[in-house]
Amino acid sequence: MHRLLVALLAALDAVLAAAGGIAVILAPLTLLWVVGVASPDWGALWPTTAAVWHLGHLVPIAVTLPDTYLAATGIDPAFATFTLSLAPLAFAASTALFAARSGVRAGEAGAGLTGWLAGSVVFAGIATFVALTGNAALVASETWLAILLPSLLFFVPAFLGALIGAWRVGDDGPVDALRARIERLPDAWAGIPLLAVRGIALTTLGLVGAGGVVLAAGLVVRSTQVIGIYQATNADPIGATVIALGQLVYLPTLVLWAVAFIAGPGFALGTDTAVTPAATQVGALPGIPALGAVPDTTSSWLLLLVLLPIAIGALTGWILRSRMPVTSDPEPVAPRLTLAVVVAALTGGVGALAAVVSSGSIGPGRLAETGPQPGPLALALGLEVLLGLAILLLSPRFGGDATATAAVDDREEPEAFSLSSRARGALRPR
Secondary structure (H helix, E strand, O other): OOHHHHHHHHHHHHHHHHHHHHHHHHHHHHHHHHHHHHOOHHHHHHHHHHHHHHHHOOOEEEEEEHHHHHHHOOOOHOOEEEEEOOOOOOHHHHHHHHHHHHHHHHEEEEEEEEHHHHHHHHEEEEEEEEHOOOOOOOOOOOOHHHHHHHHHHHHHHHHHHHHHHHHHHHOOHHHHHHHHHHHOOOHHHHHHHHHHHHHHHHHHHHHHHHHHHOOOOOOOHHHHHHHHHHHHHHHOOHHHHHHHHHHHHHHHHHHHHHHHHHOOEEEEEEEOOEEEOOOOEEEOOOOOHHHHHOOOHHHHHHHHHHHHHHHHHHHHHHHHHHOOOOOOOOOOHHHHHHHHHHHHHHHHHHHHHHHHHOOOOOOOHHOOEEEEEEHHHHHHHHHHHHHHHHHEEEEEEEOHHHHHHHHHHHHHHHHHHHHOOOHHHHHOOO
């Protein structure tokens, strides 16, 4: 594919990623301005949209409540200014997925660097425009953060996607050189790097899936409390719709909180609070219906949830072990032990990253601390997944013929991860 076409498509992906998120925010806010506000201030529509978009891309927002609102509600003037930093991760996830898809397509077209740079520059330009035009007296953010963080959310996934695309078809450059170095490793070690990548993908997907299931179960079990909070808001249809949409964009954040709950460390809902399988200690919660799923008390049965990360590690270990060729009898332990440790360490790193992006402030005072802590969550997930991995990766292999296993892997590897030199040449940009 011609490099200019790759660059244009990557730029289009960047525009769609940014404009799509902005449109999702702007459309319901415009409807709210038209229907729900008696005397709408149209000058505040764009700053509000920009503030939500920034918050969704991990940018902290400084909020200043107007004096008239403080007088009408009786709020302490000491709380008139506070920071919002708990991100609705649906926007960040959407941007990252767009970026990764764009990078993969550019890499498979043989112009990964071109596509990555084009998309990243265009998205950074849009982020700069939003940052420079979106601040207002009541909602504002640091300009450099408003440019840097959204740009990184496109920049990094697009780069990883370009690497994946180039790995699939080859690039006659650094990616092929890396592949050659891996293939020159001893037979017992040659497949470890790719298996480690596969392993971290499996554990990440498994933990997110388990978090989603636990969150759904909590909402169902405590549906009475959730509905009660909805009713207590006394919201009209427009208000109820806004509340529902707000919770929907925070759904990925809540899923990551559920992952922290499963792992054991849990999460906070304010200063000096904790929601864990072992104990729950929370004060007065904000009137957010989804928080009705937080249990008032815990049961010893909830401690069994820690078996889920162990089971995910064991399943990952079984999948990885089935793809490891038998090169000698007895099989060397060092490659399998290294694979288990690397996958567990990477899973812990993903857990720490998940805690960072899913924690922050949701209001003044004690609400300035919500979400999981990176260190405890990383340690817990790493050890639990390592235990599950070790059960399957370090145990003796039962059944199967060593020669047949190695032959099957030898046949599958080129098909899954490489193409012939002729096919690679056909995919080169002109």
